[in-house]
Amino acid sequence: ETGVTQSPTHLIKTRGQQVTLRCSSQSGHNTVSWYQQALGQGPQFIFQYYREEENGRGNFPPRFSGLQFPNYSSELNVNALELDDSALYLCASSHRDYTEAFFGQGTRLTVV
């Protein structure tokens, strides 16, 4: 079992609302990466945070934003939710080069 915890595990939101997802990091790790996994697909990279700074972003619009805190935990914020945002959101805690990358159990977001 990893030390990476995501909260909440499930939630349902209405189109147009905003959501915040949270991720703890493993002790000793300074990097958190967020991924979106649509049903039946592999995870897709949203962005990465390294030492509280965004360190790269995938092909996601600006309404997906994030934060990393001094203890290296992280938040993913999504504004103006759309139906297509319904997915499993995974975070990975690691060293910067993805060594010892541990994923959380994910947050399953449903937008109705």
Place this chain on the structure above:
Amino acid sequence: AQKITQTQPGMFVQEKEAVTLDCTYDTSDQSYGLFWYKQPSSGEMIFLIYQGSYDEQNATEGRYSLNFQKARKSANLVISASQLGDSAMYFCAMRQTGANNLFFGTGTRLTVIP
């Protein structure tokens, strides 16, 4: 551009038998890493095994081994002595050296039959 292809949407294996899950990749980089993850129905991605592009020996971790054929750009996962708990989705992923993301394939659903 990078690409990961997993051509087997689903695989079945008898308990205690070995199974090979296929993964081919495409990259123009010489330095990269290949990963395999297991995703049970709970959703968590569990790291199984890693192979660096310059590693001369195939990686092994317990019942998992990676059959790395660099010239063919193939990184197949071999699971020996399958167990019922091995039933899950399996994802192959690649990271180009210096990149900040893993690039995943579409996965293979493995079902172990008693």
